[in-house]
Amino acid sequence: MPVFGSFTLVVALVLAVYSVVAGIAGLVLLRRGDEGRAWAALKLRETARRAGIAIFIAVTAAAIALLYAAFTDDFSVAYILHHSNRALPGPYKFASLWSGQEGSLLFWAWLLSAYGLVLRVRHKVDTRLVAHASVILAAIQVFFLLLLNFAAHPFALMTGPVAADGNGLNPLLQYAEMVIHPPMLYLGYVGFSVPFAFALGALIMKYPGEKWIHITRRWTMVTWLFLGCGIALGSHWAYSVLGWGGYWGWDPVEDASFMPWLTGTAFLHSVMMQEKRGMLKVWNVWLIFITFMLCILGTLLTRSGAVASVHAFAQSSIGTWFSAFLGLVFVVCVFFFVKNREHLKSENKLEAVVSRESSFLFNNLLLLAACFTILWGTLFPLISEWVQGTKVTVGPPFFNRVTIPIFLALLLLTALAPLLSWRKSSLESLKRNFAIPTIISLAAALLLIAVGVRPWQEVASAYSFIAMVLGVLVTATIVSEFWRGARVISSHTGEGMFAGMVHLTRRNTRRYGGYIVHFAMVVIAIGLAGAAFNQDKEQELGNGDSMSIGGYTLVCRSYSQDDNANYETESAIVDVFRGGKFLTTMYPERRFYKASQQASTMVANHSMPSADLYLVYAGRNDGSDKPILRVHLNPLVMWLWVGVWIFVFGTLVTLVPNKSAASLRKPVQERVVAMAEGD
Amino acid sequence: MRVSFQMPVASFQKRLCTILLLLLFALPLTGAGADRFGTLGHRLMCSCGCGQVLLECNHVGCPRSDGMRNELAAGIDRGDSDDLVLQSFVQKYGATILAAPTATGFNRIAWIMPFVALAFGLTLAIFFIRRWGKQRSVAMPAPAVLTAYQEQARRETEL
Numbered sequence: 001m002p003v004f005g006s007f008t009l010v011v012a013l014v015l016a017v018y019s020v021v022a023g024i025a026g027l028v029l030l031r032r033g034d035e036g037r038a039w040a041a042l043k044l045r046e047t048a049r050r051a052g053i054a055i056f057i058a059v060t061a062a063a064i065a066l067l068y069a070a071f072t073d074d075f076s077v078a079y080i081l082h083h084s085n086r087a088l089p090g091p092y093k094f095a096s097l098w099s100g101q102e103g104s105l106l107f108w109a110w111l112l113s114a115y116g117l118v119l120r121v122r123h124k125v126d127t128r129l130v131a132h133a134s135v136i137l138a139a140i141q142v143f144f145l146l147l148l149n150f151a152a153h154p155f156a157l158m159t160g161p162v163a164a165d166g167n168g169l170n171p172l173l174q175y176a177e178m179v180i181h182p183p184m185l186y187l188g189y190v191g192f193s194v195p196f197a198f199a200l201g202a203l204i205m206k207y208p209g210e211k212w213i214h215i216t217r218r219w220t221m222v223t224w225l226f227l228g229c230g231i232a233l234g235s236h237w238a239y240s241v242l243g244w245g246g247y248w249g250w251d252p253v254e255d256a257s258f259m260p261w262l263t264g265t266a267f268l269h270s271v272m273m274q275e276k277r278g279m280l281k282v283w284n285v286w287l288i289f290i291t292f293m294l295c296i297l298g299t300l301l302t303r304s305g306a307v308a309s310v311h312a313f314a315q316s317s318i319g320t321w322f323s324a325f326l327g328l329v330f331v332v333c334v335f336f337f338v339k340n341r342e343h344l345k346s347e348n349k350l351e352a353v354v355s356r357e358s359s360f361l362f363n364n365l366l367l368l369a370a371c372f373t374i375l376w377g378t379l380f381p382l383i384s385e386w387v388q389g390t391k392v393t394v395g396p397p398f399f400n401r402v403t404i405p406i407f408l409a410l411l412l413l414t415a416l417a418p419l420l421s422w423r424k425s426s427l428e429s430l431k432r433n434f435a436i437p438t439i440i441s442l443a444a445a446l447l448l449i450a451v452g453v454r455p456w457q458e459v460a461s462a463y464s465f466i467a468m469v470l471g472v473l474v475t476a477t478i479v480s481e482f483w484r485g486a487r488v489i490s491s492h493t494g495e496g497m498f499a500g501m502v503h504l505t506r507r508n509t510r511r512y513g514g515y516i517v518h519f520a521m522v523v524i525a526i527g528l529a530g531a532a533f534n535q536d537k538e539q540e541l542g543n544g545d546s547m548s549i550g551g552y553t554l555v556c557r558s559y560s561q562d563d564n565a566n567y568e569t570e571s572a573i574v575d576v577f578r579g580g581k582f583l584t585t586m587y588p589e590r591r592f593y594k595a596s597q598q599a600s601t602m603v604a605n606h607s608m609p610s611a612d613l614y615l616v617y618a619g620r621n622d623g624s625d626k627p628i629l630r631v632h633l634n635p636l637v638m639w640l641w642v643g644v645w646i647f648v649f650g651t652l653v654t655l656v657p658n659k660s661a662a663s664l665r666k667p668v669q670e671r672v673v674a675m676a677e678g679d
Numbered sequence: 680m681r682v683s684f685q686m687p688v689a690s691f692q693k694r695l696c697t698i699l700l701l702l703l704f705a706l707p708l709t710g711a712g713a714d715r716f717g718t719l720g721h722r723l724m725c726s727c728g729c730g731q732v733l734l735e736c737n738h739v740g741c742p743r744s745d746g747m748r749n750e751l752a753a754g755i756d757r758g759d760s761d762d763l764v765l766q767s768f769v770q771k772y773g774a775t776i777l778a779a780p781t782a783t784g785f786n787r788i789a790w791i792m793p794f795v796a797l798a799f800g801l802t803l804a805i806f807f808i809r810r811w812g813k814q815r816s817v818a819m820p821a822p823a824v825l826t827a828y829q830e831q832a833r834r835e836t837e838l
Contacts, residue, residue, distance in 0.1 A: 244735040251730065349811035358808055365800045373793035380780065380789045388785050393724050395778035396732055402793050 002077050002155040005065030012058035013145040015051045016138050023048035023135035052120045056113040063110045070096050075163045078156045085166035085595035087565040091179050098182045102154035109144040111190040132201030143325050151318050168595025175241050181233035188227025189295045194219045196292035203336050206343040224264045225651045231257050232644040243601040243616040245632035250399040255378045256298025259371050263291040266367040269360050278347030289333045296326045352424035359417035366410045373402050414518050415474040437476035444472035460532035467529040471522040478515045506659045516650030523643030530636025542626040550633040553577040559627050567591040572627045588617035611635040726772045
């Protein structure tokens with residue numbers, strides 16, 4: 001099987017190279033307009049497309065070969081030896097495909113080929129544009145297949161006798177979410193290749209009009225959704241597995257995933273300006289270029305070992321390859337931009353500072369400022385070492401201090417922007433639109449102070465207070481938008497207000513789905529704001545011992561030990577009481593994995609709308625042999641995950657095609673006619 | 680009419696932005712946490728190589744974090760100032776023990792640069808919007824009544 005896998009990777013590389021060469025040749029011949037050669041050019045282009053489709057088959061075969069090796073415990077393959085073992089449960093054997101450097105690169109190549117398959121099968125949407133995009137995707141594929149064939153071969157064989165068992169999967173990765181978190185993240189990273197390919201293709205061929213944006217919008221939205229879900233799943237995994245009571249540590253790998261998401265968010269906003277008013281064409285093209293390059297840069301930073309990361313399992317020396325590829329991508333983008341920049345001239349210009357267009361621009365600026373800050377913080381240790389000769393650490397205190405004000409400003413803009421008019425907002429409309437939301441948010445501010453929030457006492461409390469008040473402001477503006485729209489619909493059709501809101505959303509899914517996503521951001525912000533009020537406590541807890549935190553009393557009923565083929569466990573059984581009443585029983589656990597000889601914690605978390613009660617079995621006291629429990633009381637964390645679900649729902653709504661006003665009105669009219677006829 | 684209409688919007692917007700930005704960006708400069716152990720513990724990294732903040736390092740069997748926490752507690756109990764406590768950690772473990780760059784020397788650039796970049800971007804954006812707005816108002820002066828129609832069109836077409 002390893003030989004078959006290696007063979008399919010070589011075949012995939014040959015197909016990808018052919019797809020690039022034949023594709024370019026076909027496009028160049030067609031552009032020259034030589035009628036005698038047009039037939040040959042079209043044939044070449046078609047064979048390039050089919051070769052692109054065949055890449056998917058070849059890379060799929062390679063991925064299956066690696067999975068087969070994992071499931072048959074073929075420890076002659078170095079990758080399987082290092083990332084699996086006989087006792088590893090099936091789902092984790094499957095997850096071993098993306099658990100290490102070589103496997104994850106193969107998975108990346110497979111996803112790229114799958115995206116390429118969809119694009120090439122649906123080529124009739126615009127054959128010329130897709131032909132350009134297909135060549136660019138095939139060129140990206142060549143890079144990854146070169147890596148797989150020459151730098152990080154997943155089928156490399158061990159020398160000497162075959163080991164009886166493997167080293168096992170990293171214990172931190174043996175968690176259900178780890179089976180879906182990396183694929184989601186990779187779907188996001190790899191997915192941005194598609195809008196990048198369309199944007200570059202449209203620039204190369206000087207594509208007339210904005211159709212390429214319509215074609216890529218769904219791709220970008222889906223990719224952005226996947227990346228967002230990947231980030232959220234990663235956070236949830238960190239919260240549930242790492243056991244430090246937090247969900248975001250500003251680790252370079254987290255930063256690497258967040259940066260393209262931020263620029264992707266900026267693109268999704270600014271692209272509306274291009275669609276509606278033919279503006280910001282240069283900006284949009286570069287946003288997509290930058291987003292793609294950030295995906296590559298993030299991979300370069302975290303896999304080359306250039307920056308320290310807790311995700312050490314993915315480091316290696318393939319940085320040179322990624323540096324060269326990133327440089328090449330940048331040069332190609334700059335070359336075609338300089339060559340064809342005249343094609344990107346705006347049809348309109350901004351007219352007023354207080355307008356919907358300007359708000360999009362400021363939104364983009366803040367998103368890019370946040371992205372720049374994260375990139376700057378990630379790279380600063382390297383810059384410092386280069387300039388001063390000493391490395392410094394840029395950790396959470398830096399990122400929290402610098403990025404939180406930017407994100408709060410962004411939240412403020414989320415409240416203001418939807419109520420501004422296109423071109424220019426008048427003072428009257430500002431007063432009319434903002435009066436009620438402002439009064440509601442001021443009332444919320446007073447209410448928060450009344451319930452005990454003291455923003456003047458600590459910086460963290462102040463940030464939380466501002467986030468909550470701005471959250472109320474954003475929610476009020478969103479509700480007012482839905483309300484005003486539904487009222488108009490209701491007055492025209494006779495529907496109720498709720499039906500009017502549904503009707504409204506179906507007529508402009510993008511706009512109202514977008515508002516739902518904005519609301520999701522508010523809910524997430526409220527979940528994050530709770531962090532200012534976190535409490536934690538560590539205590540030795542023998543049988544019958546108790547401890548208290550934030551009104552909860554924890555009593556250790558007993559502790560036990562267990563053993564299975566994969567790991568040994570130690571766990572505590574803890575009863576939780578609040579106000580003297582029994583609430584729940586929790587089972588914090590510590591595991592010792594036999595194959596990897598590594599220990600890991602399994603957090604017990606009781607999640608409530610007000611707070612998470614989060615228990616970590618920290619180990620045993622060597623002297624007393626009693627278990628040590630670390631308890632965290634994390635307010636409002638549940639809302640973070642609820643916000644993610646709303647984000648998914650809102651994004652899915654934006655992906656639903658609009659219903660025309662006529663088709664929505666028809667049933668209502670039919671109903672009215674039926675009623676008039678005495679039905 | 681148009682000029683007198685525009686001025687209050689601009690000044691209102693200017694004042695609002697200034698106040699909000701001052702509020703947001705001045706916050707990091709104010710106040711310190713009541714819990715010195717918690718505050719200082721979050722300004723230090725664990726030296727075991729796990730890449731986590733000292734008070735958040737909890738990986739099983741960490742050989743360093745307990746000792747470092749004890750050192751921190753001892754420094755606070757001695758009555759050392761924050762700077763002295765942090766300095767003693769830097770002397771013992773090196774500059775990378777601090778979780779964020781100090782606001783001195785070259786490291787100050789780390790803190791300043793994001794805000795400089797943001798301010799530069801905002802200034803540039805406002806400059807161009809105003810310039811384009813002036814160009815447009817000279818080329819095609821819009822009567823005030825048009826604003827009302829624009830507002831009406833917005834209401835009726837963007838539902």
